Amino acid sequence: MMDEAAIKAILARDAERVETYLTNQGPQGNPLHGLEIPQGLADAVAYSLMAGGKRLRPALCLSFTRLFAGDDEKALPFAAGIECIHTYSLIHDDLPAMDNDDFRRGKPSCHKQFDEATAILAGDALLTDAFFLMSSCAESLPAERVLQAINRMALAAGSAGMVGGQFLDMQYTGKQSIPLAALREMHAMKTGALLQASCLCGALLAGAENEELKKVAAYGRALGAAFQIADDILDETGDAAAMGKPVGSDSANGKITYPSLLGLDESRRLAEEEHQNAVSALEPYAHHAECAFLQGLAAYVVQRVQ
Amino acid sequence: MMDEAAIKAILARDAERVETYLTNQGPQGNPLHGLEIPQGLADAVAYSLMAGGKRLRPALCLSFTRLFAGDDEKALPFAAGIECIHTYSLIHDDLPAMDNDDFRRGKPSCHKQFDEATAILAGDALLTDAFFLMSSCAESLPAERVLQAINRMALAAGSAGMVGGQFLDMQYTGKQSIPLAALREMHAMKTGALLQASCLCGALLAGAENEELKKVAAYGRALGAAFQIADDILDETGDAAAMGKPVGSDSANGKITYPSLLGLDESRRLAEEEHQNAVSALEPYAHHAECAFLQGLAAYVVQRVQ
Numbered sequence: 247m248m249d250e251a252a253i254k255a256i257l258a259r260d261a262e263r264v265e266t267y268l269t270n271q272g273p274q275g276n277p278l279h280g281l282e283i284p285q286g287l288a289d290a291v292a293y294s295l296m297a298g299g300k301r302l303r304p305a306l307c308l309s310f311t312r313l314f315a316g317d318d319e320k321a322l323p324f325a326a327g328i329e330c331i332h333t334y335s336l337i338h339d340d341l342p343a344m345d346n347d348d349f350r351r352g353k354p355s356c357h358k359q360f361d362e363a364t365a366i367l368a369g370d371a372l373l374t375d376a377f378f379l380m381s382s383c384a385e386s387l388p389a390e391r392v393l394q395a396i397n398r399m400a401l402a403a404g405s406a407g408m409v410g411g412q413f414l415d416m417q418y419t420g421k422q423s424i425p426l427a428a429l430r431e432m433h434a435m436k437t438g439a440l441l442q443a444s445c446l447c448g449a450l451l452a453g454a455e456n457e458e459l460k461k462v463a464a465y466g467r468a469l470g471a472a473f474q475i476a477d478d479i480l481d482e483t484g485d486a487a488a489m490g491k492p493v494g495s496d497s498a499n500g501k502i503t504y505p506s507l508l509g510l511d512e513s514r515r516l517a518e519e520e521h522q523n524a525v526s527a528l529e530p531y532a533h534h535a536e537c538a539f540l541q542g543l544a545a546y547v548v549q550r551v552q
Numbered sequence: 553m554m555d556e557a558a559i560k561a562i563l564a565r566d567a568e569r570v571e572t573y574l575t576n577q578g579p580q581g582n583p584l585h586g587l588e589i590p591q592g593l594a595d596a597v598a599y600s601l602m603a604g605g606k607r608l609r610p611a612l613c614l615s616f617t618r619l620f621a622g623d624d625e626k627a628l629p630f631a632a633g634i635e636c637i638h639t640y641s642l643i644h645d646d647l648p649a650m651d652n653d654d655f656r657r658g659k660p661s662c663h664k665q666f667d668e669a670t671a672i673l674a675g676d677a678l679l680t681d682a683f684f685l686m687s688s689c690a691e692s693l694p695a696e697r698v699l700q701a702i703n704r705m706a707l708a709a710g711s712a713g714m715v716g717g718q719f720l721d722m723q724y725t726g727k728q729s730i731p732l733a734a735l736r737e738m739h740a741m742k743t744g745a746l747l748q749a750s751c752l753c754g755a756l757l758a759g760a761e762n763e764e765l766k767k768v769a770a771y772g773r774a775l776g777a778a779f780q781i782a783d784d785i786l787d788e789t790g791d792a793a794a795m796g797k798p799v800g801s802d803s804a805n806g807k808i809t810y811p812s813l814l815g816l817d818e819s820r821r822l823a824e825e826e827h828q829n830a831v832s833a834l835e836p837y838a839h840h841a842e843c844a845f846l847q848g849l850a851a852y853v854v855q856r857v858q
Contacts, residue, residue, distance in 0.1 A: 382703065389721075400684035410589055
């Protein structure tokens with residue numbers, strides 16, 4: 247098993263590659279488009295995109311490309327596009343009509359820093375430009391693979407995935423309780439689908455076969471579940487400064503969480519179970535150096551809360 | 553030149569094909585995804601998507617596929633995706649933070665019929681699912697062509713195109729005046745880019761070459777300009793029932809229009825000039841039956857206001 251420092255070093259290295267790509271070629275810079283972007287829009291996009299996320303989703307994409315012997319440099323535009331999709335979802339989730347969150351990662355959320363119209367449009371721009379970036383991969387990768395990955399990513403991010411999950415989240419907000427199965431399904435769509443698709447797209451870009459994709463999907467599903475349960479636990483027990491938001495903000499916002507349904511102990515047990523599921527899914531690749539990173543990442547996600 | 557009845561018949565036929573496809577395979581129906589979509593979200597998507605638009609953009613895509621000897625049936629998923637992008641843009645433009653329009657095509661706008669969060673998410677879902685539909689074309693068309701078309705569509709719809717144009721529109725709203733060049737540039741991004749890309753994507757899917765794409769781009773640019781100028785004129789002179797919105801709503805909303813900058817006569821002259829530009833761009837294809845439709849369509853767009 248890879249230790250936490252080594253995992254963080256790989257995450258930091260890939261985050262820097264993604265950020266450099268986004269700075270030079272992303273929607274807030276003009277060179278790739280060759281077309282002018284209104285300055286105020288570019289500013290809002292850059293503000294949210296460069297707010298210092300961990301870049302976990304693009305890191306998963308790049309790592310799975312490496313696991314299946316692909317050149318992760320060629321997958322970089324796709325990975326950068328995934329981060330754009332993630333960032334758009336945060337901007338829209340924070341809007342007054344949605345979660346009405348004034349802060350994100352310790353800074354004013356996009357609609358507070360700019361205004362609501364700008365935040366809606368910055369999200370729309372990031373989501374659309376993401377598909378521009380992802381489809382730009384065709385310059386160095388087989389078009390069939392890129393198209394398959396785009397298809398998978400759009401499915402995961404759309405009405406049957408992330409957007410559908412956010413819709414369910416809005417419906418459940420303020421309710422006294424919902425069945426555990428409904429909470430799991432909502433998070434599988436809202437958070438899990440994009441994490442899982444990030445893994446699958448990395449594998450698809452490297453040309454992984456169907457049997458391999460099943461294992462990747464199992465890892466991605468378990469990692470997404472572990473991640474969300476840990477996030478819910480951290481919201482109750484964590485350090486406000488480290489999270490960039492107040493402790494207990496979920497319950498203050500009327501959100502049902504794993505701890506609110508199951509208690510902290512059972513939630514921790516469930517997170518650990520999903521961690522083990524993620525590790526098991528990749529056992530067939532245990533001989534591969536990249537596997538140590540991916541299995542260690544699943545441990546890193548949950549060990550913060552054990 | 554094709555007469556108006558024949559043009560309307562082709563538009564109606566292609567609109568029906570697109571609507572049938574969207575009903576059976578689109579984001580508000582579940583079969584294509586094989587995954588469940590929350591009912592309330594599917595309802596909002598269906599409400600806006602099936603509100604009876606003319607389906608001009610998918611019709612342009614299908615017509616250009618035919619012009620370059622492609623099988624337009626294979627381009628249908630792509631054309632349906634374009635209509636999803638157009639519909640999302642209308643939903644988000646109507647939001648309270650944007651144009652705050654309570655009506656669209658004579659019915660309550662999406663956020664009035666449902667609520668604001670649902671309207672934001674319905675737009676997000678349509679935009680994302682559009683790329684799912686467009687990338688589904690790979691089953692019957694060469695992946696390279698589909699990917700090129702997706703790349704072009706994302707560029708036209710994103711921060712350097714439609715979203716950027718909407719941002720400029722918001723900035724110009726309420727101003728006393730702006731230069732004519734700024735108004736043209738704003739509309740070229742907000743309305744023109746998607747119309748032009750609809751033409752280009754149809755041609756790309758049929759395998760058109762670079763020299764041909766230049767002519768398609770010129771037609772699409774001129775058609776988009778003619779369309780917008782005519783729309784501005786109609787807003788002042790048109791029939792409220794036919795438009796589904798009050799006469800003069802642009803000036804009531806603080807929008808700068810071609811008539812407000814140039815007067816009605818000069819606006820009509822400019823629309824006619826752009827109509828002629830569109831017709832000229834396709835002269836090399838005058839021998840092709842499809843050309844009569846496309847040239848006639850440009851005439852149809854402006855003759856309503858002459």
